[in-house]
Amino acid sequence: MSTAAGTLELRRATDDDWDDIIAADARAFAFIHPLDDEAQQDLRRKVRDEDVVVVRDGADLVGVAMFYRMTMTVPGGTRVDIPGLSWVSVAATHRRRGILRMMLTEIFEQWERENFTFAALTASEGTIYERFGFGPACFEERVSVELGRSTFREPAPDDSRVRFADDEQIRTAVPELHDRWSATRSGALARSDVWWQMIFADREMLRDGRSALHYLLHADGYASYRIAHRGDDAVAEVSEIFTVSDVAHTDLWRVLLGLDLIPRVTATIPTDDALPVKLTDLRAVKVEHVADAMWLRILDVPAALAARVYDRDTSFVLEVHDNHRDAGGRFAVDIADGRATVTATTEPPTITTDISVLSSIYLGGYRAVEFARANRLWVADQPTLTAFDQAFSTERRPFSGTFF
Numbered sequence: 001m002s003t004a005a006g007t008l009e010l011r012r013a014t015d016d017d018w019d020d021i022i023a024a025d026a027r028a029f030a031f032i033h034p035l036d037d038e039a040q041q042d043l044r045r046k047v048r049d050e051d052v053v054v055v056r057d058g059a060d061l062v063g064v065a066m067f068y069r070m071t072m073t074v075p076g077g078t079r080v081d082i083p084g085l086s087w088v089s090v091a092a093t094h095r096r097r098g099i100l101r102m103m104l105t106e107i108f109e110q111w112e113r114e115n116f117t118f119a120a121l122t123a124s125e126g127t128i129y130e131r132f133g134f135g136p137a138c139f140e141e142r143v144s145v146e147l148g149r150s151t152f153r154e155p156a157p158d159d160s161r162v163r164f165a166d167d168e169q170i171r172t173a174v175p176e177l178h179d180r181w182s183a184t185r186s187g188a189l190a191r192s193d194v195w196w197q198m199i200f201a202d203r204e205m206l207r208d209g210r211s212a213l214h215y216l217l218h219a220d221g222y223a224s225y226r227i228a229h230r231g232d233d234a235v236a237e238v239s240e241i242f243t244v245s246d247v248a249h250t251d252l253w254r255v256l257l258g259l260d261l262i263p264r265v266t267a268t269i270p271t272d273d274a275l276p277v278k279l280t281d282l283r284a285v286k287v288e289h290v291a292d293a294m295w296l297r298i299l300d301v302p303a304a305l306a307a308r309v310y311d312r313d314t315s316f317v318l319e320v321h322d323n324h325r326d327a328g329g330r331f332a333v334d335i336a337d338g339r340a341t342v343t344a345t346t347e348p349p350t351i352t353t354d355i356s357v358l359s360s361i362y363l364g365g366y367r368a369v370e371f372a373r374a375n376r377l378w379v380a381d382q383p384t385l386t387a388f389d390q391a392f393s394t395e396r397r398p399f400s401g402t403f404f
């Protein structure tokens, strides 16, 4: 194939490409060491070669992009199959000549052939993916909790209701608890057996000098954490905490914040996590940063709008602009009993926006009013905006829970 970038070959990966893929991604993502053999095998088990696109310039591998096949929960609890774009890189020698765009065009065509309603990714930078119709949709907070200041408002129960788990208990209980959690939260990504095998393998490479994972089990949730030594201090780094009840959330955090000889606990939590309001000193929970954890791209507007439930009934004519693909159009949307009926229309729009903005609002991570204030969502009048905003709002903020 000849392009502005020269004579390039774009094709699906085969066995022979993988050594070069690993080397190219290690350079592009500034790793100190490329993935070791075990980590490479884990990656290859999670992705099919037919879902990996490579670009070669002669013998040199200069581009790679791939996607995982995942399942995401939308508001109301329906789970949808979703491709999760990952490991995208272009060699530093070949950047800004259209190779990313070439690879994404190929991958979008595949997604459209396979009738996916959405696609998702986690972004390395905030300015790359909006042009392809993705919008930031799930956020997370990186927090650090100082232990001396963190007293719970509620008295401790006689029994902590939490136990450390052995390998067998972990392998049986944790996937089931995660699955229960992921059914309850919009944006949540469910995990296949292959993902669990990789997590439970707890590879030395991913420990990065820290301890193995410790697991805490509760009837309605679990937490895993590592111990790291930072200067003179030991820190407990919570790898994940997923709960399906407020009691389990309090019980698990009470144990984590009661780890002796450890002055600080760090964790990544949803932006509406109740931990600070459960403590007597809200400043004990320091937010170190807020990150756009998952970006969403609606590929089929009518299917996406019909998949979720809404908090308020309303009707509007929605015009969606899609400058990258052909998913836009004008749609009459009628929400009754929390469900949307969507039909193509030529009526004048009452709401106009971009596909990336609709994708950002869809899971409830952003409110429509925020985009209206930024002139990125146009509405015919205030009552239309209020009703649209309330319809799309969700009680809990979305949380994907899995980095990919």
Ligand SMILES: CC(=O)SCCNC(=O)CCNC(=O)[C@H](O)C(C)(C)COP(=O)(O)OP(=O)(O)OC[C@H]1O[C@@H](n2cnc3c(N)ncnc32)[C@H](O)[C@@H]1OP(=O)(O)O
Pocket: 028, 029, 085, 086, 087, 088, 089, 090, 091, 094, 095, 096, 097, 098, 099, 100, 101, 102, 121, 122, 123, 124, 125, 127, 128, 131
């Ligand atoms: C889902 C994930 O995997 S996220 C990880 C992305 N990968 C990385 O961050 C690794 C390091 N970076 C890279 O490998 C490359 O710089 C990439 C993949 C980000 C970009 O690849 P390139 O081949 O240079 O991009 P390409 O030339 O096709 O550019 C496509 C468009 O994106 C824009 N773009 C590309 N990179 C960036 C960037 N870092 N910031 C802002 N815009 C960018 C280009 O300007 C171009 O815009 P236009 O077509 O609207 O004019």
